[in-house]
Amino acid sequence: KSIFAAVPLEGNLSGLTFSGCGDLNPLQNDIPHNVIKEGSKVLVNGAVGYVLGDGTRSSAEKPNLMLSADMNQMDPYYLGGFKTSQGGEVYDTVAIPIPVLSEEIYNNLLVTDDMIDLPVADIKGRHLPLDNTDYGKMWTAHDLRPRYSSDRCSGCDACTVENVCPTNAFRDKKINLAYCFGCGMCSHYCRNDAFDMNTGSVDLHINDEDVTIPIILRQSDRLRANKLSLKLKQMIEKREFIL
Numbered sequence: 001k002s003i004f005a006a007v008p009l010e011g012n013l014s015g016l017t018f019s020g021c022g023d024l025n026p027l028q029n030d031i032p033h034n035v036i037k038e039g040s041k042v043l044v045n046g047a048v049g050y051v052l053g054d055g056t057r058s059s060a061e062k063p064n065l066m067l068s069a070d071m072n073q074m075d076p077y078y079l080g081g082f083k084t085s086q087g088g089e090v091y092d093t094v095a096i097p098i099p100v101l102s103e104e105i106y107n108n109l110l111v112t113d114d115m116i117d118l119p120v121a122d123i124k125g126r127h128l129p130l131d132n133t134d135y136g137k138m139w140t141a142h143d144l145r146p147r148y149s150s151d152r153c154s155g156c157d158a159c160t161v162e163n164v165c166p167t168n169a170f171r172d173k174k175i176n177l178a179y180c181f182g183c184g185m186c187s188h189y190c191r192n193d194a195f196d197m198n199t200g201s202v203d204l205h206i207n208d209e210d211v212t213i214p215i216i217l218r219q220s221d222r223l224r225a226n227k228l229s230l231k232l233k234q235m236i237e238k239r240e241f242i243l
Contacts, residue, residue: 001085002123006166006185006217008085009123015188015216016120016202021225022113022135026096027063029109035098041243042067043095043232046075048241051096067094077178078224083166091181093224095232099243113139120204131204138200138215144182144223146197148175153194161186161195181221188216 001008004017022028030036040051049069058064078093100106114136119129153173161170169179170186184199201214235241 003084003086003089004123004219005085006083006183007164007189013206013211013213016213017217017219018118018138018215019219020118020135020138021220021222022116022139023111024222024225024229026094026098027065028111028116030098030105031063031108032060033063034105034108035101036065036096040096041241042069042097043228043235043241044069044074045078045093046228046231047071047073065094078228080167080179082181082219083168091219091221093221093228095225095228097232097236097241097243112136120202130206133202133204137202138218139222141198142200142215143197144221145177145180146175146182146184146186146195148186149194149196152192154192156191160189160191164189181218182223183218183221184215185217188214 004019009015009017026036036051038051038053042049042051044067047069049067052066052068055064055066080091082089082091098105098109100109114134116135118133118135118138120131120133121127121129148170150173155173159170164185166183166185167179167181169176169181175186184197186195187197187199199215199218201212203210203212205211232241236243
C-alpha cells in the first residue's frame with residue numbers, strides 16, 4: 001500500500017505510477033527561480049493567489065511551493081479528492097505566469113518533456129533509483145481521457161472500475177468526465193476491456209535485464225493543467241490578472 005498507488009501494487013515490476021505534468025510544470029521552466037518567488041501571483045484552482053515560499057522538503061533538485069488563495073473563489077472542477085491505497089489525498093491545479101524579462105528566462109521556457117529526467121524507484125523505501133526515464137515517455141502521444149464502450153460492459157455484480165477509480169468518476173455504468181482525472185486505472189483494471197485508453201509503457205534496464213513496464217496510474221492531470229493555463233492566459237490578455 002502506498003500514497004503513490006490507487007490500489008496496493010502487485011510488485012515484480014508489474015506496473016509503474018508517476019506524478020508531474022512534465023514541461024507544463026512552471027517549476028521546470030524557471031530554474032533557478034528567476035520569476036517564481038515569494039509574493040508571485042498565481043492561479044490556484046482558478047482563484048488568484050500568491051506564492052508564500054518554498055514547500056515541504058523543497059530543494060533545488062526537487063522544488064515545490066507553498067501557496068495561498070481564497071477557497072471561496074476557487075472553481076470546484078480544479079480540486080478534489082483522490083483515493084489511494086493509504087487513504088485520501090487532495091489534488092489541486094495551479095497555473096503560474098512567467099514573464100519573459102531576459103534571454104535566460106526565455107531559454108528556460110524551451111524545455112520539453114524528453115529533457116526532464118524522471119528517476120524510477122522501488123515503492124518499498126524509495127531508495128536509489130533502479131533506472132531513469134523522462135517525461136516524454138510518460139506523456140507523449142498518450143491519451144488524456146478514457147473512452148467508455150457500454151456495449152462491452154457486462155454489468156459485473158462487483159464492478160472493478162468502480163472500486164479502483166480514485167475520483168469516483170465511474171458509477172452505475174456511466175463515466176462522469178467532470179470527475180475523471182485521466183489516471184488510466186479503468187483501462188488497466190476493467191475485466192471486459194470496456195475502457196480504451198493508451199497510457200503507455202516504459203522500457204527500463206533493471207538488475208541487468210531489459211523490462212517493459214506498463215504505466216498503470218498517473219497522479220497528475222495534464223488536461224486540467226492545460227485548461228487552467230489557458231484560463232490564465234485569457235485573464236492576462238483581458239487584463240483581469242495583472243502581473
